[in-house]
Amino acid sequence: MKNVLELLENDAANDASHILFADSQRQLSAGECLEETERAASALLSRSLCGHGAAVLLPRSVDCLVAAFAAADAGGFYTILDEEMPEARMQAILNSLDPAVIITDEAHLECAERMLPGRAVLLKDLKNHDIDRAGLDKVRLQMAASDPAYVLFTSGSTGMPKGVVVSHQSVLAYADWLIHAFDLQSDDVFAGAAPLYFSMSVSDVYGTLAAGAKLYLLPRSLFVFPMQLMKLLNEQQVTTLYWVPTAMGLMAQWKIFDYIRPEHLRRVLFAGERMPAKTLNAWRQALPDVAFANLFGPTETTDICTYWKADRPLQDEEPVPIGVACSGCRCFLIKEDGREAADGEAGELCVGGPFLASGYWNDPEKTAKAFRQNPLNPHYPEILYHTGDLVKKDADGIYQYLGRIDLQIKRHGYRIEPGEIETAAENIAGINACAAIWLDPEQQILLAYDGKKQTEEELKAALAKRLPEYMVPDRFLYQKALPQNRNGKIDRGKLAAEARKED
């Protein structure tokens, strides 16, 4: 296999009537999904997508997936945009990506046209096109497995989002690992909660395609109403959850399983941020027959590079392990001096193998910094992605996550570079210098700043125009001058302490 679309083609060949994707509006069988994809892809052929991207500006839906698949089928790659992000950020992404088209719907057409004049197309129109079998076969023949399948933009420390380029072969290798590691079958049903512009959705979507299973896209708003959510899981006969710990924590806080049980659930996978053992224990106690696993990895390893199947009980205070390398992946813990960490010693998690992204879009400098030679291998070129995650091996050889080497924040599963918040804040009139700081026990982002004092409302409103909602700080701390440590850097620890003093 060389194109991710072959997974869909296999599903359609195996059982065209099997329902693959559903949202609250409609559902698509494998045959229908393939037909819609091929129609839209045929329409895109004239746009010569090879080597170029298609931006997708659609609400989280089955249609959004069809648009993405169509781009991949037409020989290009896709970038799914967060429709709720501020237009300035979206424009910055589009300027860098320079996609051949932006696929959208009527509700977003005006915005799409404004950002990319002359390049907006309606998915509805694309789907009316006749299938050009010869044209599609030709681009398939010409494409390589190493071509990008998608470019996923994540927070960048300089303020500009980073585009992670992931190839077809990486997605295929990853999906193959996922279905085998968790024995996913055609009768499995995923309840997807992840946004489609977020790497966790890659597991939902391609795990579903590789297993010939079914993915139901949960409306995000349902997490407000836990009973309705659980009823829907039962109605849809959901067997598989892949959620962020925050969502699981909410259900545990509601003690939801005292009221209703997910009757068809077989496995619960989680990733995106640190899982408190207390939350995991609440789920395990309530659902003893369900398998649980902690998945760990950055967007740069497609989705995941290590995992831990919850095979032993944990104390509430214990850290939840991140486990072992995924089969086929190579993981090393490398110390600052370039040597391998001994067991029990902390080192940076560095990953090689087929799940690796190709690098960052339009950013050779950042690519060279993060994707570089394995310092333990002087014999031949072997690129490792340096994750920036500090990890150690415990006495049983199991990986334990310790923290970040840099300042990166993980919040509700979203990956945030404080630098992106700081760049946005520095552009607000009156702000001189600032620091975005993660307050871990409070699970809040603090923005400390100096310059002109402003109200919280003013700052929040100004930042909401520049940043996605999940990046907008929760708290603000005004200082006459930001304190510095001995190295002349902003003293983040001191600022966190100052903020807590104000409580």
Add this chain to the structure above:
Amino acid sequence: MDEILAILNKVKPGQDYAHDEDLIGHKILDSLNIITLVFELEQAFGISITPVDVTPENFKSAAAIQALVERKENE
């Protein structure tokens, strides 16, 4: 009613709770806000609110929340 408004403003400040009739549809209250709000209501009124009570109808407005609290107080 003032007490409900005060609690809402504590949970998520800066909203027009007195007039907004669709707090959920307008995405004013998210999943984390709701659980904090329920905790605050339980503390303030000495009531117990279960997930069964957490429905769009019961949380669509300050008045609806007030009605829920009154029902729970009389239980």
